[in-house]
Amino acid sequence: MSHGAPLRAFLVVTTAVAMTTEAAAELRFVDVAAEMGVTTRTWCGREEKPHILESNGTGLALFDYDGDGDLDLYLVNGWRLEGAEIAERGRDALYRNRGDGTFEEVTAAAGLGQDGWGSGVAVGDADGDGLPDLLVTNFGPDLLYRNRGDGTFEQVPDSPSIDGWSAGAVFFDADRDGRNDLLIGGYIDCTLGEVLTARPELAWQGLRVMAGPFGLEGLANRYWHNEGGGRFREATSEAGLSDPGLYYSFGILAADLDGDDDVDVYVANDSNPNYLYRNDGGGRFQEMGLWSGAALDHGGNAQAGMGIAHGDVNGDGRLDILVTNFWKDASTLYLNHGDLVFEDSTSAWGLHAPTFLPLSWGAALADLDADGDLDGFVANGHIYPQADLAPAAETRFRQRNLLLENVGSHFVDRTSTAGPGLEIEESSRGLAVGDWDGDGDLDLAISNMDAVPTLLRNDSTPRGAWLLVDAPAASRVTVEAGGARQTRHWTAGGSYLSASDRRHHFGLGAAERIDRLRLRTEAGRDIELRDLPVDRVLVARSLR
Amino acid sequence: MKAIVRVTAVLLTLGALPGLAQETPKPVVQAYEALADTILALRQAESAFVRSVLDGHLHAARALREKGDWEGVAAQMALFANEGDNAIGGVRKRLLDGGHHFNAEEEEQGIYEPGYVIVTKKAKRKMLEALTALRQAEDEAGRVAAWSDFKELARELLSVE
Numbered sequence: 001m002s003h004g005a006p007l008r009a010f011l012v013v014t015t016a017v018a019m020t021t022e023a024a025a026e027l028r029f030v031d032v033a034a035e036m037g038v039t040t041r042t043w044c045g046r047e048e049k050p051h052i053l054e055s056n057g058t059g060l061a062l063f064d065y066d067g068d069g070d071l072d073l074y075l076v077n078g079w080r081l082e083g084a085e086i087a088e089r090g091r092d093a094l095y096r097n098r099g100d101g102t103f104e105e106v107t108a109a110a111g112l113g114q115d116g117w118g119s120g121v122a123v124g125d126a127d128g129d130g131l132p133d134l135l136v137t138n139f140g141p142d143l144l145y146r147n148r149g150d151g152t153f154e155q156v157p158d159s160p161s162i163d164g165w166s167a168g169a170v171f172f173d174a175d176r177d178g179r180n181d182l183l184i185g186g187y188i189d190c191t192l193g194e195v196l197t198a199r200p201e202l203a204w205q206g207l208r209v210m211a212g213p214f215g216l217e218g219l220a221n222r223y224w225h226n227e228g229g230g231r232f233r234e235a236t237s238e239a240g241l242s243d244p245g246l247y248y249s250f251g252i253l254a255a256d257l258d259g260d261d262d263v264d265v266y267v268a269n270d271s272n273p274n275y276l277y278r279n280d281g282g283g284r285f286q287e288m289g290l291w292s293g294a295a296l297d298h299g300g301n302a303q304a305g306m307g308i309a310h311g312d313v314n315g316d317g318r319l320d321i322l323v324t325n326f327w328k329d330a331s332t333l334y335l336n337h338g339d340l341v342f343e344d345s346t347s348a349w350g351l352h353a354p355t356f357l358p359l360s361w362g363a364a365l366a367d368l369d370a371d372g373d374l375d376g377f378v379a380n381g382h383i384y385p386q387a388d389l390a391p392a393a394e395t396r397f398r399q400r401n402l403l404l405e406n407v408g409s410h411f412v413d414r415t416s417t418a419g420p421g422l423e424i425e426e427s428s429r430g431l432a433v434g435d436w437d438g439d440g441d442l443d444l445a446i447s448n449m450d451a452v453p454t455l456l457r458n459d460s461t462p463r464g465a466w467l468l469v470d471a472p473a474a475s476r477v478t479v480e481a482g483g484a485r486q487t488r489h490w491t492a493g494g495s496y497l498s499a500s501d502r503r504h505h506f507g508l509g510a511a512e513r514i515d516r517l518r519l520r521t522e523a524g525r526d527i528e529l530r531d532l533p534v535d536r537v538l539v540a541r542s543l544r
Numbered sequence: 545m546k547a548i549v550r551v552t553a554v555l556l557t558l559g560a561l562p563g564l565a566q567e568t569p570k571p572v573v574q575a576y577e578a579l580a581d582t583i584l585a586l587r588q589a590e591s592a593f594v595r596s597v598l599d600g601h602l603h604a605a606r607a608l609r610e611k612g613d614w615e616g617v618a619a620q621m622a623l624f625a626n627e628g629d630n631a632i633g634g635v636r637k638r639l640l641d642g643g644h645h646f647n648a649e650e651e652e653q654g655i656y657e658p659g660y661v662i663v664t665k666k667a668k669r670k671m672l673e674a675l676t677a678l679r680q681a682e683d684e685a686g687r688v689a690a691w692s693d694f695k696e697l698a699r700e701l702l703s704v705e
């Protein structure tokens with residue numbers, strides 16, 4: 001779980017926008033992409049999507065690349081095709097947060113803007129200098145960019161890479177040696193020639209649509225151990241992170257799922273059982289998905305795993321998992337009962353009905369109304385544009401995203417009352433969460449197929465008190481306030497092809513003070529602080 | 545493979561015969577018979593093979609049960625319910641991609657998962673319930689009860705030819 005220098009000191013930085021209340025919040029989101037100056041359109045093949053690669057979409061990341069305290073935005077881009085020709089090689093884009101409510105595009109100045117057929121992005125400190133580096137997965141070679149610390153990046157030669165269609169990726173310290181290792185998921189083994197010449201061949205609802213993933217060969221996931229000095233060595237089998245079934249992997253989450261202070265790995269597989277790799281503490285993994293109950297749904301069915309949301313839904317201190325799935329198949333909530341016993345609790349938490357018809361991708365569990373529990377957000381969009389011509393399918397290519405309020409014992413669908421931001425219909429894919437406007441609530445960035453992203457500013461009112469803890473080396477942060485206890489865990493990855501802000505956000509409801517805050521260091525030591533103010537950013541750096 | 549060679553050889557011979565054949569020549573029928581034997585034997589061989597995989601998981605579970613290793617028992621139960629591990633799943637994926645469905649008709653009826661040979665959907669669900677019950681059991685009696693449920697299901701599946 002190390003992310004640069006070990007913790008040595010504790011510093012409290014304050015920014016305060018108090019708006020605490022006991023009244024129930026009305027969740028409201030507004031798309032401000034244009035207002036904020038984000039205009040890059042991200043491409044993914046042709047309009048009719050004859051090849052499954054063209055259903056992949058692209059991811060995005062919210063992270064502070066320049067260390068100025070606010071969140072910047074990275075957009076992965078694909079290619080636009082016309083017939084069997086490449087019409088445009090979309091370039092990735094980096095937007096710097098000016099801190100005044102707008103972004104400026106700084107791609108070229110930052111040394112970025114690769115024009116491979118982009119897929120996903122992972123953020124992590126690859127070289128141990130404390131700065132966030134970028135790994136961009138592609139249909140083609142994956143690229144690692146080192147953050148120079150002066151607002152620019154340099155491409156690392158011989159980047160760890162799956163030279164094919166790679167999807168999710170994650171940096172994490174598997175063996176607790178203080179360096180971030182890397183796992184990249186592979187989806188399908190195909191060539192550009194096959195993509196360019198593809199025709200819709202599969203019969204669906206009386207129409208012809210793209211084929212796959214059934215019938216197509218999967219591409220193995222690969223893992224690299226960080227040797228230090230920016231060098232990586234492939235160690236997939238050695239670490240036990242092999243992909244024997246060549247399953248179609250999309251979202252990847254690195255997190256301590258069994259509470260033993262090392263990082264485990266969860267992989268959402270499309271149309272195959274999901275993987276759960278348990279870490280033995282030394283960076284050796286054993287795949288335990290079926291045993292854990294988190295590989296299949298309650299009926300024993302493998303689903304079309306796309307994205308992963310994670311967080312403690314029921315307040316028991318353990319990380320639960322929400323996996324997004326295909327159209328006419330619900331997203332699955334696996335409640336974590338400890339000792340890696342997961343239980344499909346989708347229906348009990350009211351998630352079956354609202355997630356059954358949408359085709360879902362990026363997802364997040366985050367306290368969007370700052371009332372002290374984790375709400376849900378799911379990005380939706382079908383893979384077949386032909387869905388618009390098939391009314392019996394009860395679906396559309398462009399769909400509304402889904403907002404789910406946690407009311408303590410279950411989720412309630414608030415999509416229809418959450419303002420204009422939730423009325424937008426796109427074929428959405430990636431999702432990243434973070435407070436980009438620095439007002440204490442969590443905003444959302446969503447990538448859309450062949451369109452500009454949606455940037456949902458959180459305008460929910462009234463909103464509870466909050467706390468943002470910037471403690472990259474803490475494995476766990478626990479806050480007690482207003483008679484409630486909440487825990488956030490060190491995690492990386494999740495969602496779909498995207499990277500959210502890594503700081504820990506707490507909604508505190510009506511609490512006026514924080515009674516106790518406890519940080520678990522990577523060495524397993526707890527550091528405790530008492531009687532802290534709310535509506536603050538707490539920065540914990542170099543604390544041993 | 546031998547049968548395929550024989551059929552090919554007979555068909556090549558037929559091509560050289562003068563006039564029209566009024567009936568399928570006996571050697572062709574015999575070759576097809578041999579080929580049918582091979583096809584059906586392969587199906588039986590696949591069934592026997594998967595049965596042996598399941599039998600292996602059941603035996604392993606029993607041995608671990610004797611040692612009191614309930615987590616190990618649970619792992620073997622999971623593998624039995626899923627008709628093998630992820631490597632076996634990969635092979636099954638290849639077979640499905642190649643158009644081979646062992647219980648095609650029963651898959652249509654929702655009785656079997658695609659490509660599954662022995663474990664029905666219903667049995668799989670019950671086995672996974674037993675697995676969860678075992679892992680969540682608070683005492684030995686609960687674990688033994690869950691294990692018994694699983695054993696009964698496994699016995700039923702393996703006893704049906």
